[in-house]
Amino acid sequence: MKIPVVTQILKANDSVARENAVLFEERGVTLLNVMASPGAGKTSLILATAARLDEGLRPGVVEGDVASSIDADRIAEAGIPVVQINTGGNCHLDAPMLRSALEHLDLDALDLLFVENVGNLICPSNYRLGNDTAVVVASVPEGFDKPHKYPGIFAKADMILVNKWDLADVFDFDLDFFTRGVRMVNPEVPILPVSCRDGYGLDAWVSWLESRIPSPVPPGV
Amino acid sequence: MKIPVVTQILKANDSVARENAVLFEERGVTLLNVMASPGAGKTSLILATAARLDEGLRPGVVEGDVASSIDADRIAEAGIPVVQINTGGNCHLDAPMLRSALEHLDLDALDLLFVENVGNLICPSNYRLGNDTAVVVASVPEGFDKPHKYPGIFAKADMILVNKWDLADVFDFDLDFFTRGVRMVNPEVPILPVSCRDGYGLDAWVSWLESRIPSPVPPGV
Numbered sequence: 001m002k003i004p005v006v007t008q009i010l011k012a013n014d015s016v017a018r019e020n021a022v023l024f025e026e027r028g029v030t031l032l033n034v035m036a037s038p039g040a041g042k043t044s045l046i047l048a049t050a051a052r053l054d055e056g057l058r059p060g061v062v063e064g065d066v067a068s069s070i071d072a073d074r075i076a077e078a079g080i081p082v083v084q085i086n087t088g089g090n091c092h093l094d095a096p097m098l099r100s101a102l103e104h105l106d107l108d109a110l111d112l113l114f115v116e117n118v119g120n121l122i123c124p125s126n127y128r129l130g131n132d133t134a135v136v137v138a139s140v141p142e143g144f145d146k147p148h149k150y151p152g153i154f155a156k157a158d159m160i161l162v163n164k165w166d167l168a169d170v171f172d173f174d175l176d177f178f179t180r181g182v183r184m185v186n187p188e189v190p191i192l193p194v195s196c197r198d199g200y201g202l203d204a205w206v207s208w209l210e211s212r213i214p215s216p217v218p219p220g221v
Numbered sequence: 222m223k224i225p226v227v228t229q230i231l232k233a234n235d236s237v238a239r240e241n242a243v244l245f246e247e248r249g250v251t252l253l254n255v256m257a258s259p260g261a262g263k264t265s266l267i268l269a270t271a272a273r274l275d276e277g278l279r280p281g282v283v284e285g286d287v288a289s290s291i292d293a294d295r296i297a298e299a300g301i302p303v304v305q306i307n308t309g310g311n312c313h314l315d316a317p318m319l320r321s322a323l324e325h326l327d328l329d330a331l332d333l334l335f336v337e338n339v340g341n342l343i344c345p346s347n348y349r350l351g352n353d354t355a356v357v358v359a360s361v362p363e364g365f366d367k368p369h370k371y372p373g374i375f376a377k378a379d380m381i382l383v384n385k386w387d388l389a390d391v392f393d394f395d396l397d398f399f400t401r402g403v404r405m406v407n408p409e410v411p412i413l414p415v416s417c418r419d420g421y422g423l424d425a426w427v428s429w430l431e432s433r434i435p436s437p438v439p440p441g442v
Binding site: 066089122126149152 | 287289312347371
């Protein structure tokens with residue numbers, strides 16, 4: 001009985017995700033679904049990225065957490081429009097949750113919407129939110145075996161960042177082993193070491209991201 | 222429709238967990254349910270603990286992972302009986318999975334069974350496996366806000382270890398803030414900083430653990 005019910009939930013989610021995708025397309029907003037383990041540095045990455053974006057690109061953030069508004073408070077302090085979703089016990093964001101959050105954002109004032117998913121390397125990968133660009137933020141202290149152990153989320157990534165790269169030596173991080181795990185499920189995805197602490201790799205990441213954002217259509221065209 | 226089905230799943234799980242608990246009681250095995258984020262150091266903690274156990278206590282391990290046998294291989298190399306459960310896409314272990322794994326272990330040859338749950342700070346806390354002693358392994362690089370963000374799992378912990386304590390200065394780890402988060406949901410649980418790298422705190426942890434293991438009944442009594 002369990003599996004058919006889950007399938008229905010996923011189908012219902014995908015239906016709302018398609019509606020979200022149409023809405024983002026109409027409003028000219030690019031959706032970034034940021035997924036990671038707890039504490040990999042998703043919020044720091046979003047803040048560091050927003051600070052480096054081309055001036056013409058206006059970011060917004062939806063924060064997903066089981067509880068608390070700690071991350072949303074950090075984003076708001078940086079002057080970025082943000083909505084917090086508290087999922088209660090739920091282990092992932094889904095498309096209907098995102099749709100509810102969108103009622104509190106002015107999409108016409110945004111070009112790029114970061115959605116910080118709940119910290120979890122498993123469940124979020126099953127739930128599309130819209131026409132997602134999926135970014136998985138791995139981090140050095142978690143260890144280099146994670147793609148081997150949690151292949152599902154790495155399979156769906158459009159970009160994989162390896163954060164806290166300034167600690168690669170401290171943790172003897174084996175990027176080759178990490179990369180082999182990714183390549184078993186995702187042959188083409190770019191893998192970029194970055195550090196939100198010292199800025200390493202962030203320019204390359206932001207260039208890649210900006211290349212995926214369509215140029216805005218001038219008013220009246 | 223979703224919530225009633227989940228309730229049924231949880232009730233079915235609890236029923237098998239009670240059966241597991243009876244089995245462990247009969248065989249004189251203490252069950253340790255080790256829960257944490259991906260990469261917090263569960264396997265290292267199990268290995269470091271087993272190496273420090275009183276000689277009369279015989280450990281065994283059940284390894285839960287979405288995929289791979291990387292952790293089970295490490296345990297086996299240390300000469301400890303181990304069974305690997307691969308959950309496929311599943312985000313937690315449940316009592317029926319554990320029962321299946323037990324068919325491959327000689328419980329009469331064990332006093333202490335470590336169950337390394339799937340790396341996830343949310344879902345595992347809802348599924349009892351038997352008469353669990355629940356240990357949550359937090360880790361310094363994840364950040365000190367995790368109990369505020371993921372209260373459910375910290376609420377159910379009988380012991381909280383803060384691993385990778387040798388890096389507390391590098392990450393400016395605020396143990397007071399961490400502790401306040403725990404105390405909001407779990408007023409009495411012990412919180413012990415440890416480091417599997419330099420051994421800090423492990424003697425205190427192993428003493429606590431051994432105090433929870435009943436003395437074996439001598440044969441013939």
